[in-house]
Amino acid sequence: MRKFWIHISLFFFLFYVPVRIICEWDNADADVPLNNNILSIQNKAQFDSLDILFVGNSHCYAGINPLLFDEYNYKTFNLGIATAGPRFSRLLVQDYLKDVSVFPKEIFIQVSPISFSDKADNFEAYPIHRYLTHEISNEQLIAQIGDIGKVFRC
Numbered sequence: 001m002r003k004f005w006i007h008i009s010l011f012f013f014l015f016y017v018p019v020r021i022i023c024e025w026d027n028a029d030a031d032v033p034l035n036n037n038i039l040s041i042q043n044k045a046q047f048d049s050l051d052i053l054f055v056g057n058s059h060c061y062a063g064i065n066p067l068l069f070d071e072y073n074y075k076t077f078n079l080g081i082a083t084a085g086p087r088f089s090r091l092l093v094q095d096y097l098k099d100v101s102v103f104p105k106e107i108f109i110q111v112s113p114i115s116f117s118d119k120a121d122n123f124e125a126y127p128i129h130r131y132l133t134h135e136i137s138n139e140q141l142i143a144q145i146g147d148i149g150k151v152f153r154c
Contacts, residue, residue: 036061037081038131041092045133047077049102055092056110057084057120080110081128085120087145088128095132 051074061080129136
């Protein structure tokens with residue numbers, strides 16, 4: 001029995017620990033982001049006391065120009081992220097609301113048939129949870145969603 005526990009401990013140490021260390025560094029590029037999705041997430045803290053917050057997928061960030069709302073004295077921010085579906089939108093809104101002193105008057109969430117397809121919420125290609133102001137680890141995300149297959153395409 002002792003030998004069994006030694007093997008289990010060795011397995012844990014040799015496989016889990018290195019993977020865990022690598023996972024901690026998977027957002028090391030957060031300080032110098034080249035991805036517009038990451039820039040959008042990081043810039044959201046500059047937009048407080050909004051009239052309208054737009055959240056959605058690439059159709060949202062490409063199709064809604066917040067500058068047009070400035071002409072009518074609406075303070076807006078477009079938090080559209082590639083492949084955003086219900087899970088991305090929820091994470092983005094929750095993270096945004098934790099950082100602001102005054103909640104937006106309106107939150108518009110873009111919904112389309114694509115939002116509910118298997119191509120939405122692609123955490124593998126766009127690990128936005130690692131770049132949020134209140135970062136969420138892969139393990140926390142899996143615990144929230146309840147299915148590893150929905151986080152990582154298995």
